[in-house]
Amino acid sequence: MNCISVQTEPFDITAVQDELRAESPAIGALVSFVGLMRDINEGDAVSTMTLEHYPGMTEKALETIVAEANERWDLIGIRVIHRVGELKPQDPIVLVAVTSAHRGEAFQACEFIIDYLKSRAPFWKKENTPEGERWVDARHTDKEAEDRWSSHA
């Protein structure tokens, strides 16, 4: 089963993983990625962060990414949860969890989904530092991470 959620509330990593692995006794592998807010970015201290998104398009983008992962690999379940609004250091920002019969597919699908999410899903981070607010710039490495998957198509 696939579930996508964009929410201001914190999410429960455990509950999601427990639910996911209980879905089928055919599951041999669960791979999950949690993206966490760091207290340092580009060398500066960051006290809080605000995540803006494009409601409607965000969900569409995530559904497209999940559908593409399901086409490429033989998966059993997928969860994608992304927080928006105000976050503190060490808060989970995003969870991508994938189950499959064998581990290779779960690893690839999980990394594919987070790579695509990072360059396609309309979220924007604004950090609060001692020097004031600033929008986070897109990392060049995220585009490269996404481009890797094109050669598999």
Next chain:
Amino acid sequence: MNCISVQTEPFDITAVQDELRAESPAIGALVSFVGLMRDINEGDAVSTMTLEHYPGMTEKALETIVAEANERWDLIGIRVIHRVGELKPQDPIVLVAVTSAHRGEAFQACEFIIDYLKSRAPFWKKENTPEGERWVDARHTDKEAEDRWSSHA
């Protein structure tokens, strides 16, 4: 911090991940792999499984694998927990969890550790099927998965 455990007791996936991500506010990524017991293998129903290991060597092998991962990538924390003894379908068999500042390293290290564990750590599975007990044969794909990493050396 790195922790390795070989145990008969079930492990708490949540507690391990929570502990790991609380270790440092510099953590930006947590990637985890959970290997679960399936109820079907090679087309046959499996009711229980017994995991045998080589006490002493198992821990040494896991420590070597973890040390090698730390040499190859810039990681913050690693947990490897492997169960031995009697297991039922849907029981977690192994947990590999890795934290780092950025996701690429955590993904690679996590997959490296489980690939090496599968072909180097002395664990053996025996399944109970309707036709009786049988030892699980090593999968050819596990050796291939391990060999992938040699070209990176």
Next chain:
Amino acid sequence: MIEILYFARLREQLETESEELELTSEVSDIASLANLLRSRGGVWEEAFGGPTMMSAVNQEVANPTTAIKDGDEVAFFPPVTGG
């Protein structure tokens, strides 16, 4: 009539969250719409003069040649930084 949405740094720079615009014959795709907006001058010229703008039409990622027709929801925003 189309609706145009602006997000994040761009929204702050333009001090505009959204607007409605009557389509004229000169606007047929994202590139020609961006040209029209740039021609407003000031912060609009600055914002739409750079190379790194992303866009969407009806909530799907677009590119300069993506067509725009009456009733569409069009969005402009900086490169995304979620995850």
Next chain:
Amino acid sequence: MIEILYFARLREQLETESEELELTSEVSDIASLANLLRSRGGVWEEAFGGPTMMSAVNQEVANPTTAIKDGDEVAFFPPVTGG
């Protein structure tokens, strides 16, 4: 004297978990030890005749040319299947 350990399918096949063995001049490495064990005939010949045996010396993965000396802990086992 060395200690030899057998695991999993091999332990069951040989009906032996471990044994102590006095080192003789003919045994210097894993390959020569495996030859000696195979020469016992019966299930030993079967078990040590195949190509897919793994071994360890002092709890580290070994190969046929790994040296064996007095006091070592040597282990033979089938390919591993954990994880």
